[in-house]
């Protein structure tokens with residue numbers, strides 16, 4: 095899939111910002127993105143400005159995600175085969191606030207419906223409000239997600255590890271899920 099290097103570039107660039115603070119890891123990007131290239135029913139929605147890739151958003155059936163992402167749903171007794179998972183939305187800053195993020199949700203929900211999934215889900219990193227790298231005036235995306243029909247599910251969490259900007263080693267983060275019934 096020719097766009098995968100561009101998607102990796104976007105992920106590393108956008109997720110370097112708070113709250114992800116991800117110090118890009120090329121080996122991880124290769125492994126992670128391979129899932130989206132190979133999984134049946136996965137989709138990558140791309141925002142193009144001419145030939146420039148300004149943003150992208152990924153999704154796939156939860157049943158094809160890694161075990162740690164499926165785990166909270168299995169433990170809660172939910173039917174994983176009905177759940178469609180949203181990997182990420184990343185958009186370069188100059189392109190924000192023009193409705194592209196809303197379109198990313200609409201396109202991924204259409205993909206979920208087309209493959210007969212009835213629930214959509216994504217997870218977001220939890221960072222303390224007092225985090226030293228939280229920019230002044232930072233507005234969390236929670237209200238944006240609520241307006242898209244998503245509810246925070248504090249009882250559904252998973253762990254992901256990456257190296258934060260400015261840190262020497264990887265650390266584990268708690269990711270909290272948000273879900274919507276289509």
Ligand SMILES: CC(C)(COP(=O)(O)OP(=O)(O)OC[C@H]1O[C@@H](n2cnc3c(N)ncnc32)[C@H](O)[C@@H]1OP(=O)(O)O)[C@@H](O)C(=O)NCCC(=O)NCCS
Nearest residue numbers: 108182183184185189190191192193194195196197238241
């Ligand atoms: C998440 C992200 C992709 C959102 O993208 P965005 O394009 O700025 O979002 P939108 O412009 O679609 O929506 C923002 C607001 O502008 C509104 N908006 C502005 N112009 C609009 C238009 N022309 N059409 C529709 N909505 C518009 C939206 O309705 C929304 O407001 P609302 O929540 O009150 O409805 C972007 O902020 C981002 O890349 N953030 C960093 C990475 C990240 O944290 N990703 C999420 C976790 S993976």
